Amino acid sequence: MRLFWRLYITYLIAVALCAGVVGWLAIDAASNLYHDQVFGDLKARAELVRRQVASLVDDPIRLQAVVHDMGGGSDTRITVIAGPGDAPTTVGRVLADSQHEPTTMENHNTPDREEVQAAFGGGTGEMERPSATLHEDMMYVAVPMLDDVGQVIAVVRTALPLTELNHALDAMIWRVVLGAIIVALPSDHEPHAHHPARRRTLCGRRLQP
Numbered sequence: 001m002r003l004f005w006r007l008y009i010t011y012l013i014a015v016a017l018c019a020g021v022v023g024w025l026a027i028d029a030a031s032n033l034y035h036d037q038v039f040g041d042l043k044a045r046a047e048l049v050r051r052q053v054a055s056l057v058d059d060p061i062r063l064q065a066v067v068h069d070m071g072g073g074s075d076t077r078i079t080v081i082a083g084p085g086d087a088p089t090t091v092g093r094v095l096a097d098s099q100h101e102p103t104t105m106e107n108h109n110t111p112d113r114e115e116v117q118a119a120f121g122g123g124t125g126e127m128e129r130p131s132a133t134l135h136e137d138m139m140y141v142a143v144p145m146l147d148d149v150g151q152v153i154a155v156v157r158t159a160l161p162l163t164e165l166n167h168a169l170d171a172m173i174w175r176v177v178l179g180a181i182i183v184a185l186p187s188d189h190e191p192h193a194h195h196p197a198r199r200r201t202l203c204g205r206r207l208q209p
Contacts, residue, residue: 031169038160039126042141046158049078050145057154064096071098077159081108084120085151095154100133115142119155128162137162
């Protein structure tokens with residue numbers, strides 16, 4: 001009996017280690033896949049918005065109305081931010097936002113908004129961090145809006161909350177843990193087959209003519 005439980009404990013440890021490694025790899029792969037998909041969607045949406053509002057940067061009322069309409073009924077948040085090619089004194093000022101009044105929002109020319117800084121430099125910026133306005137984890141993608149001479153006059157940024165991803169990963173972790181527990185549980189006959197009384201009964205049956 002003692003030998004059985006020693007082997008069984010060793011088996012449990014092996015199952016836990018295997019489940020941990022496989023589960024971690026599965027969760028990491030799923031997270032990367034979801035990340036790449038969300039990034040692609042946000043970038044495509046930002047480029048679409050950029051084409052739609054390129055001529056409205058100097059018309060804040062119409063710009064806000066269009067951005068609000070484009071973001072309505074969607075979880076995607078859209079923000080248009082003044083760039084360094086517009087006017088040095090307005091760099092980082094929020095020109096339009098699909099979920100908030102832009103005049104009440106802080107200047108976005110800050111070092112912690114790395115996606116905006118990357119777009120100010122003419123590239124595509126991406127970052128995951130908590131939103132200072134919505135107070136939840138978000139994924140941000142920002143693309144530059146260039147004028148005829150190649151200056152960044154504005155930045156279009158799209159964002160999605162990571163709540164759905166976090167819930168999906170939590171559910172996957174619980175499934176991995178539950179699966180490991182089910183695999184580790186002995187079948188109904190395993191403990192009894194190793195019990196001394198069970199062995200004596202089996203031996204007695206073999207000795208009967």
